[in-house]
Amino acid sequence: MHYVGLGSLDAPIYFYIENIPPLPFYQNLDQMYGMQGEDIYQVGQQTGNHWRKVFNVFAKLEFERNPSDFEAWQQLRDSNLLHSDSQQCLLFNGSESYQPTSANHMERIHIVIGKTYADKLGIAAHCQWLNEFFAINTNTRTIVCPYFDYRQLSNVKISQLVRLIQQL
Numbered sequence: 186m187h188y189v190g191l192g193s194l195d196a197p198i199y200f201y202i203e204n205i206p207p208l209p210f211y212q213n214l215d216q217m218y219g220m221q222g223e224d225i226y227q228v229g230q231q232t233g234n235h236w237r238k239v240f241n242v243f244a245k246l247e248f249e250r251n252p253s254d255f256e257a258w259q260q261l262r263d264s265n266l267l268h269s270d271s272q273q274c275l276l277f278n279g280s281e282s283y284q285p286t287s288a289n290h291m292e293r294i295h296i297v298i299g300k301t302y303a304d305k306l307g308i309a310a311h312c313q314w315l316n317e318f319f320a321i322n323t324n325t326r327t328i329v330c331p332y333f334d335y336r337q338l339s340n341v342k343i344s345q346l347v348r349l350i351q352q353l
Contacts, residue, residue, distance in 0.1 A: 192267040196274035219269025242333040
């Protein structure tokens, strides 16, 4: 299995996103990369609001799910989000890395970011839709959630997603 993305493959949850930061370094990744130092800040500065929102929503979700020793989601984002020793994994090559029949797959929870991407991967049709925003497949330990954007995955929906994760 060949994984391309950010963070750690040791993470308990694999997140799958269709978009890749539009910077040459990330566009040319062919393996996992652990974010370092000010990487997240730099991506936000160089690419605009879209990736800043993705990272902020991701940090809010992770902070609500498992705050660890962090005092705020911003601290988690700035010092730990998607680092190689973190508990997060964001994969860019979903169609190659999402293998629901593999033993490795069943060890983790899998979250597909965005219904459109889940449709494209052929995953949405195999999930039970709980409402217009969330779908789940308990057999493959998969959740489809709204895109990581403040409007689509609001704080209330982040809490809903955390509850779904806890169910698996």
